[in-house]
Amino acid sequence: MTPSFPPLAASVHAAVADAVAVVRIERPPANAFDPALIAELLDTLKPLAANTDVRCIVLRGTGRFFVAGADIRVMRELSEETQHAMRPWIEVQQVLETAPKPVLAALNGHALGGGAELSLACDVRVMAASASIGFPEIGLGLFPGAGGSQRLPRLLGAHRAKLLMMEGRRLSADEARQIGLVDEVVPDDEFDARIDRLAAEWAARPTAAIGLLKRVVEAGRTLPLDQALDAEFAGVLDLIRTADAAEGLQAFLDKRPPHFTGR
């Protein structure tokens, strides 16, 4: 008789409350990603990105780690099948980058290699003071292979990005903030509460406008300027007809704070 194995413990947990979806990665000991985690993450993120009742996505790790990168044990035994099974890591990041809502990377712990790359696909990066971030792949004889070699130069400029990837060193939270790799550093004991407050603030903003802004900015990177300006103008014309734009404009005239519904 075939032994029945217990189901693999889930490595990705999602909870939605007050229009905020918190996606927590938990794969001991370091939240390193393997094909199973990647598949779970993709299956979790896709519906949340499409769900218009979700107005902010928070992606976080557990314990001392956000995500320590690709699982080095997996890489060492890399089979043809595993290589292809890791490819969806790229799609995970595209889902985050194109989600029509704010995506907050809550760097509770070490964000290294593929973990740091994952955070680059998010819109906002908030880091716990004791966490570290970096692209150590060069020390493994590799280089960032899941978007870091493309997104980091766009964020920091080619020179500083190349240097960080060539050196492969880990940055402290303060240094990461100084160079603009992360947006805010929070004392460890205040981190969870700060993330909750930030997520609530992002969820109260005009979600549709943020989603369209993300799309227009991304399109502008590859379109000729005249076409990008047309897309921008068309986007604002689309938004003018939304409930949130009507509310925002009226609230200003009424001299009161707007109450956005995200639509």
Ligand SMILES: CCCCCCCCCCCCC[C@H](O)CC(=O)SCCNC(=O)CCNC(=O)[C@H](O)C(C)(C)COP(=O)(O)OP(=O)(O)OC[C@H]1O[C@@H](n2cnc3c(N)ncnc32)[C@H](O)[C@@H]1OP(=O)(O)O
């Ligand atoms: C899978 C990719 C295959 C490549 C081809 C496939 C197609 C391409 C797909 C693209 C994917 C590329 C993604 C990316 O560019 C590549 C990477 O991410 S490579 C990995 C980069 N990460 C690292 O190098 C970090 C390694 N970790 C550390 O340096 C340290 O852990 C630390 C963060 C400095 C913390 O140090 P300590 O506090 O001392 O803690 P430990 O080191 O003891 O760690 C605790 C425990 O966790 C285990 N662990 C940590 N990181 C990893 C890891 N990345 N993979 C596996 N295991 C990890 C560590 O071994 C300890 O375990 P224990 O010894 O307790 O069993």
